[in-house]
Amino acid sequence: MADALTLLATAWSQPFPREQVAVYAEFLADIPRVELDRAVAQLVATGGEFRPSAGEIRRKVVELRGEIPSDEEAMAGCEALDAFERERSIPMGARVEPLVKPGVHPSVVAAWESVGADALPAVFVRAWREERERLMVRLTGASLKPPPELGSTTEIGGGR
Numbered sequence: 402m403a404d405a406l407t408l409l410a411t412a413w414s415q416p417f418p419r420e421q422v423a424v425y426a427e428f429l430a431d432i433p434r435v436e437l438d439r440a441v442a443q444l445v446a447t448g449g450e451f452r453p454s455a456g457e458i459r460r461k462v463v464e465l466r467g468e469i470p471s472d473e474e475a476m477a478g479c480e481a482l483d484a485f486e487r488e489r490s491i492p493m494g495a496r497v498e499p500l501v502k503p504g505v506h507p508s509v510v511a512a513w514e515s516v517g518a519d520a521l522p523a524v525f526v527r528a529w530r531e532e533r534e535r536l537m538v539r540l541t542g543a544s545l546k547p548p549p550e551l552g553s554t555t556e557i558g559g560g561r
Contacts, residue, residue, distance in 0.1 A: 405429070405441040405458075412445040413452040428455035431544045436462050459541040469536055470506045475529045476522065478505035479513050486518040508536045 406425060410417040429437055440461040444453045453461075463469060470478065481503035488500055505513075512532040516524050 404434070405437045408438075408441050408445055409452055415452060417452070425455050425458075429458060432459070432462055436465065440465055456541065460537060463537060463540045468540060469533055470509055472526070472529070474506070475509045475512065475533070476526070478503070478509035479522075479525045479529070481505060482510065482513045483518055508532050 406422055409425065410422070432440075437458070440458055441453075443465070444458065444461055482505055485500070485503055488496070509529065509532075512525065512529040513520075515532070516528045520528075
């Protein structure tokens with residue numbers, strides 16, 4: 402974590418007192434070092450007048466993991482669900498191919514169901530962004546230890 406904290410301390414001109422460093426260290430301790438360094442590097446690269454908060458860094462980690470679909474992916478999922486619903490309305494004997502439900506992220510399905518099939522795109526986008534924010538809050542509030550399939554990025558007995 403020292404690399405990310407060093408970058409946070411040096412990339413912005415505002416003071417970064419030890420007490421504040423300790424708060425960042427505490428609230429970011431569960432994030433694997435590789436992911437934390439990558440997130441902080443991207444936040445530094447995109448700039449900003451002020452140092453990002455620990456919450457903003459946690460959001461960036463979740464964003465970089467790809468656990469939440471992008472707006473474009475959500476819209477594509479909405480279109481796939483709309484097409485599926487249209488196909489479902491065709492009588493079974495009139496279909497040429499069997500009906501296959503599209504694989505769409507559950508949060509996209511939740512947003513789509515909240516507005517109904519064939520909603521105006523702007524209505525879906527608003528519902529999607531609300532659902533995305535709920536998911537982001539849930540994911541950033543949870544531990545950001547690596548998912549089991551990624552394994553651990555810290556050394557046994559070592560710190561971050």
